Amino acid sequence: MVFLLIVAMGLIVFLNRYAFLEPRLPLRLSSNARQFLGFAVPGMLTAICGPIIFLPDHQLNLDPLNPYLLGSLVATGLVLWTRNTLLSMLLSMGFFFVYRWWLGGSP
DSSP states (O other): OHHHHHHHHHHHHHHHHHHHHOTTSOOOOOHHHHHHHTTHHHHHHHHHHHHHHHOTTSSOOOOTTOHHHHHHHHHHHHHHHHOOHHHHHHHHHHHHHHHHHHTTSOO
């Protein structure tokens, strides 16, 4: 049952993406819809990462020793400085894990 559900959801996601990527299909979005969808990725990324960064213990944590907050600031700085997403991700993950290990293994 679980396997069938995974396959069905994968098929739904594939068909949803395929409808917009196949050039032979007559489906076109208006410029307003495309502009609106441009905000979907940053909004989703904020919704996923925000609670992880600011609420690691289910309470607001703006302490400079918070490895999630400091790691996200380092990642943001690296992206702005290098303009290389892969390099920034690898370096910020390395910084995060070393900093967390240095603090004594705090989650």
